[in-house]
Every structure is written in C-alpha cells, then in structure tokens.
Amino acid sequence: MILALSSASLSYGQRPHPGAGQQERRKEQQEARRERQAARQEHHAGDWLRRYKDVPPDQQSKALQNDPQFHRLPPEKQQQLVQRLQRFNSLPPQQQQRILNRMETWEHLTPEQKQQARQLFSQLKTLPPERRRMVQSAVQDLRQMPPEQRQQVLESERFKNTFSPQERGLLSGISRLPLAPAEGQSETPDE
Template sequence: MRAISIAEWVTAVSLIMAVASPLPCLAQRGNYGQSPPQQRRQVYPYQNRGPAPRGPQGHAGDWLRRYKDLPPTEQQRALQNDPQFRRLPPGRQQELQRQLQHFSSLPPQQQQRVLNRMETWEHLTPQQKQQARQIFGEMQHLPPNRRRMVGTAIRDLRAMPPQQREQIIGSPRFRSMFSPRERDMMRGATRLPLAGPEGGRGEQSPPGPQ
C-alpha cells in the first residue's frame, strides 16, 4: 500500500458508500409516509474528533485502485499485511474490513463511481471534510429505517438544482416526513461536493489544502 492514511480511507469510504448507491427518485417512491420519531439531542462521537490523520503522500482511493481487481481473499490478505492497518485498534480494523468486503461486492460500474467520488473527497477543504464527518456521525445515530430514508432523500436531492433542493426540503411533505434535524442533515450533505447526479459532475468545489 502506498503511503496513505487508513483512517482517512475508512472515513472516506464510509461517507461515500452512504451516497453512492443509485436509487429511484423521490417522485417514484411510496415508502416515505412514516412520520419522523421524536429525537433527543445527542453528542456524536464523530463531531469533535477533528481531521483524520493523513499519510505523507497518496490519496484515499489509491489503495482501492491498486487492488480492486484482485479476488476478495487477496484484497483482505493485502490489507491485513499492511503496517498501517496493523496499528489500528481492532474495532477500526473490523470496520475497514467490512467496507472493503462491501466494495468488492459492488458491480464494476458502481465501484468506479465510488473511486471517482473518493477522488472528489481528496479535493474537499479540511472544513468540508470535518462537516462531512459530523453529518455522517449524526446519520449513524438514526434508527436504521430513518437512516435509509434520509440517505435516499440525500441521493435524490443531489440530482436537483440548489434552489429546487431547498424548496423540497422545506416543503410541507418533507416537514411531515422528516424531523428538523434530519432535514438539516440533508441540507448539509447536499451542499458538500461529495457526489453529483448520476452521469454528471455535480457541483464542483475548488481544491482546498490537504
């Protein structure tokens, strides 16, 4: 593995997997009728963690590009033999192994989509990366069914122009389906240039300091 930060790899893959899967548009779905649950304000572990450490060179997607065509067993072996991986706590090792297994199960087109979006991740500013980590941490604390609904809404909203996106988030329909906190997650996630509409480049952000 080239000199990259595996901690950054885990964060980037986790975030990008959350928005990479193509799903039908909101207008075609009928499973958004559940009302948002009453939610208490919580302190999220991702919120104040600060930027993940980086290796001296390389991008978070470099390792995947290098090993993506190997069989899954060889990918796992290469990961387990990596010195950076061995220095991670067991919980982080398991998280990384799960993400690699999930990536390996994706069809080639979707794997390439993830790699492209990881490249976009590299050009986020430190502030944007921290905001993305915070949003992801908040989403992880939602109940699974709410997390799926919010994630699907984020993917669909990304395909809209910003003005239409805000109109949808503030619409009576969304206010009845999603809590204020969930809608804030949508606003924050869709403002980040983490992924664009399918087949397009999406909103672009100038490269920031790494």
C-alpha cells in the same frame, strides 16, 4: 613532453575539485526529494484501488505487501487495510465505483467540510433505520438537482411535513457539502 603536459592539464581540468562529488550527490538527492514530493501531490485517494481493482486478489495482496507506504503503517492499520480490500473485492463493480468516487470527493473537501460530514454522518446513524432510509433516499434525490432547486425542495411544505426538524437539518447540512455526482453520474463522501 609538451603533449604529456597538455594531456595532464586537460585531465586535471576534467577532474572535479574536492567536494564536487558531494555537491553532485546533494543535487541528485534534492531532485529525488522533489520528485517524491511531486508524486505525493499527484496522488489521489483511491489511486491504488483504481490501479489494482481488476487484478486477481492474490496479485493485489502481493502488490500491497510490496508497497513501501503499506510497510510504514502500524500492523493493526495494515490488517485493517487488508480487511477493507477484501470487503471492497466482494462488492459488485457498480458499488466499487461508487466507493472510488466517494473517496475522490472526500479528498477534495476542506478539513472543516470533512468535520461537518463526519458530524452529519454520526447524526444520520442515530436515526431509526426506517427514517435513516427516508433521509438517504431524499439525499439521493437532492443530489440530482441543481443547488437552487435543491434549496426550494428543502424549504417546501412537502419536506416540512415529511421530515422532522432534525432530519431537515441533516438534509440541509448534507446539501451544503460539495456532493459527488449521483448514481449514474457517481456519490457523497464517507470515511
């Protein structure tokens, strides 16, 4: 009898009191929520593309269709991403890497810098094609220079004679943005 009582009291002591299951579930839910938040914070722009860029297109499509974040998007955004993925896959590897580098750089810009980059890019698109190419070439050259040298070149007579005030303003604005490394190192963001 004492043995029965002691084992009953032991088993009663091991039984969770009412509500303990709820507390345990709540703790598990909180932990899962923290893990999801940590995973989101560790996410970097282009992670999905980096992970799947060397996978055959049919497997990429399957992975995309199985991605929970993809399913949360509106259908038109899903279609846009599928088209972007197809376009990305059609590019040579060097150009793909440049895009991934741009995405990474873009992710680290402040909201103000992103807004400035959008405005500068819009202005750049208004230039005639030949002038746009000249400005883009100058940006490539400037990106390979340290900031002090970049500023000297921007203020040089050669630049003043080569570029209009609007173009120099674009070059100056672009040079103030944190730039991704140049070709062979990596590039500037555009979204």
